[in-house]
Amino acid sequence: MAPYHRNIDDVLARINFPLYTVQMLTNRHVLVGGGGGSSKTGVANGFEIFELSHDGRKFHVEEVTRHETGPNVVMNCSVLLGEKRTYLVAGQESHCQLYNVISEFVTQENGDIENIGSDHRENTELRERKPKLKSNNNIKKRLKFVLTPSDSVQTDIDGPEPLCRVVRIHPNGKLMATGGTDGHITMWRFPSLQPLTKLKGHTKEIDDIDFSIFENYLITVAKDGHAILWDSVTGKEVKKLTWKQPEGSKYLYKRCRFGVIEGEKRSALYMLTNPTGLAKKQKSYLQQWLLEGSLKQVYEFDESISALAVRDDGRFIAVGTMFSGSVSIHTAFNLQRILNVVGAHSMFVTGLEFLPVLNQENYTVCSVAEAAVLSISVDNQVCIHTLPYRKTIPLWLAITILMFTLFMTFLFCSYINL
Template sequence: MSAVTLVKTNFPLYTVNVLDTNHFIVAGGGGSAKTGVPNALQVFKLDYGSKAITAKKVHEHDSERKAIMNSAVHPKEKCLAVGKDEECHLLTVDIKLKTSVDKTKQDKSDDAEYEVSLLRSETSVKSLDKDNEGDFQKVVRFSNNGEHIVTGGSNGYVCIFKYPELSCVHEFKAHETDVDDLDIHPNGKRFVTVSRDTKAFVWKLEEGKREFELFYSGPNEDENEDSFRIRACRFLTNEKGETFLYTIQVPAKFDRQKPLPSFIVRWDCSKWIPQLSRDAGREPLTQMAVSDQGRYVAVGTASGSIAVYIAWNLTPLVSIQRVHNIFVTGLSFLPPSPALENAGKEFGLLTISADNSCKLVTLDNRKEFGIVWIIIGSVFLLYLTFLALSYFGFDV
């Protein structure tokens, strides 16, 4: 496993998304304060070279006075939903060359220019207290069919919008404080929200009504539901078509003298109960991602470390310490592709941080032995055992 720096920016990064097998975006900035740190969204093209995978910036979108802090990609259209303070903006991300570029050089020219245009913007997260200007959108998600956008805010509110008209179908206070994360079930009927108030709920999307509360008490008898809170959540559908909810549980209160571990938990989506958990160490987890084919779960930590687990049994696969200088702010797996396979990589994981860097974590393809070779090896081992026993005079 290795980690290489793909991108260094002049602003802190807070969100990363894969657009297709060859393009991804990063965004962030210094916010509205006049610090001289820009607010921007950048589009990069991946180059799967013979020796290394690199990235080249092909477009930069100036987000002016407001930093883009969260984003989501439409599953079917060339559209991004991004959070800028209390607003949710829609951006078209049409990866194409400008008409001024010679079409005969589209795939060869290093000077090719790409185009990303602003579609429109609407306010999606609102505070009931009109005088409170500190509220902001913390998370945004598209449903799998692309028909809904769900946002969560620092004021605990959730908004459900119909896409593309962006009409608000439901707006309600889901939590007492920040909605730290949310994710929508692949069937589009339910979504899950998690909060700093230690609560986690399952909601009916169409009705905007709460259906279940998620409880996790930890592995020890002396711990209770209030010992941990869910920091992030992701639905994952495996190769068998089974859907599970994965969450990262962190201590509700951090105690430097006696720190509790963080956990990765898999939930049964039919009963909404914990099905499997894995101790992920004493370092607080900050981010989570799942791979497209449902094989891997990745987590990032407060110290900038990265770990990847096998999804079906949560067995640790690989871990790299201090990939970033400070906490991880975003993770996103590259989709499986012939280019990634030809590069000899089992997976590619984009990871960003407020240290202004985007890095690529990869794992070389592991050698897998077929059943025939396993049988041959077993027979050969038995043969050597009989030889050894005969040599030492045992009657075999």
Template sequence: MAPKTGMLLAKSDFPMYTVKSLDERHFVVAGGGGQAKTGVANSIEIYELRATEDGYMVSSVCRHDVGPQAPMNSACAFDGRNHLLAAGMDDECHLFSIKYKVISPSKKDQKTTIDSLKRRNQPDDKSETQPNGTDTNTESDSAKHISFEVLNLRTVTTDFLKGGGFQKCVQFSPDRSILATGGGDGHLRVWKVDDFTKLHDIEAHKTEIDDIAFCPKGKRIVTVSRGNTFSVWNTADGKRHMDVEWPGKAGMHRFRACRFGVRDGSLEKGHNLYTINIPVQRSSKPDPCFLAQWDGETFKPRLIMNAGTEVLSAMAVSPDGVYVGVGMMSGSVAVYISFSLQKLYYVKEAHNIFVTGLSFLPVSESVAAVSDAQDFSLLSISADNTVRLHQEPTRASYSAVVLIVGLLFMIAALFWILAHMGL
């Protein structure tokens, strides 16, 4: 079980700005030092998460340096065989292919492994594993293992702000055929994934677009900017569907991020939109931030929860739609139950600096084997170069039949006691 402080999985040599789960055991992070000549690399790195007797082990299985630009935001899609990663780097979107690759050790590697195992059995063996759980041994595993190959497929300029554009967000459509980008010039641009043909160029907002979300059915795109409204667009023709105002006092809060999530684990039961809203201005007496749930079809507010005065910086929704995770400028991390917005988990200052990204691991039987029967497994990253794992043990549950039988047994026992007492 992960500690309540959030388990430190890995520490990188570059600040991380985006994290995405690839599958049940692998996740990708990206970031770097940008174009400043500080010696900090700009990289995409893929890790494997494994269960051990003492907890978890994380190993870096692939690293791809991307040149002078740092990936600052990303989206990931899976076509059944390989993954696509769209990464925002300055004013461009770079599309990468992430292909699975099975590595078979050579005879030389196997001999090295055998020799290393012999050395480990010696009393003076000093090989270690870092406290954060990252494997520091350099010997190859004698068995086959999965690695990845990262290829840059194509690049397109996605933002044209005068004086220097910057892409701030990107998302794939549910069917992976198109992607949407937004950034400094306030334009929502929609592209075909196959060749980066531009389908729509919409002057969506007067200020930079902070976040984008496709609805699960792919018919609508939601954008949020530095204001007290979010906008909904028709995916097919790019026309404005509606604008939705924050129900609170105008000018006090602005939208920061948006994400869709299915209801009760099934798209057939509908879907919700979740947003985080932060104060427009900071004061000596800080105003609260809010987590809100909206109907995914009508975009009417359903629930609004006071999320405290720590300023929210990131949000993620679990693949089954059950949990909403939020990260904060203070480095804290919290998880809410989506249908009630009840806070389930909270770690104060899990990171030393603001949380830059969150991603839930997919829910499956193999994940349960790795995560040791946890309700959720949430990854968080920060500019402090660390990846942390947040988990909550599965809550005990009892069926209605068991409860009824237990109640009947208690009533029968009570009557038996009363009868023996002559009452």
């Protein structure tokens, strides 16, 4: 059984609206989004950006930016970290909204903020002031972000309540895919948001989509029970993923993510699937698929699972559950659970995101954990869960034990005249 781990330090922040999406904006800045919808409940809609830090014992966050989106709840989002510009796209009702993310360094002293440098000052509301001679001990420098709305496109048009269910930017930054309640996948040129083609392989609401990093693949899952692998360049269907389900059961795919096979320039595919109808008492599964379309291995859960994340180096997978609000971390190569955070949230987990470990030359959060994953829920909480470094035997000790074992075996064999 995986180790149990739960303490109050897991809770990083409490937001005043339900949370549905989480993304790393930089190596140390996390963006969460959500809201209460367009009804007059008084619950806000929008984004919060926090800066992560570690004091040697535990993680802390400090709010950097809050951006409200009026009556439009943020249900999903995707971030593209460019060399010169960062983009954010967010599913808001039937539309997909593009934001330019502008960052700048500011100083802060006793709650006052000064702008100390930006390439986009015309877009910021920060007031510039002449620098004063102050003690460096009282001045704090940090990144500030401004989300500037740009283009908006309607991505779902069919049905009485159109909704952009999911949006994903290709890692190459040139394509974007959206899916909604109409069951269609729309491919867009990015960042111009010019429509390219519609992929019409599903008949019901889209639940999730993802692009592979190395191959030109797009994976889509929907409430029609199908998972389809597409060629994202040609728009052609490559294969429907099928597997032998337990007799008398029906399963629906819930989430899909590509990951990197550690040490190789190839992708692995991971899926979450839950039983439906009369099969609800059956197991749910974390699945690993080969890209030629065959199921490689599975890990069983006793309850429905709702959220999935893969670390950027491909070593670890995180899974969130529906009913217990638990979060678990698994090794990618064999899917075995190595950390289980029972009751991480009081309600179902809506999103997971690993702290990145690649491209960490700037602004990296240093901690004493082998892995750390953020989790969010409709309970309004942002939590973090850390995997301590697992104990291993030093190589010299392992060799010594092996040699001693061989020596004792030889003595025993000599004693019994073998």
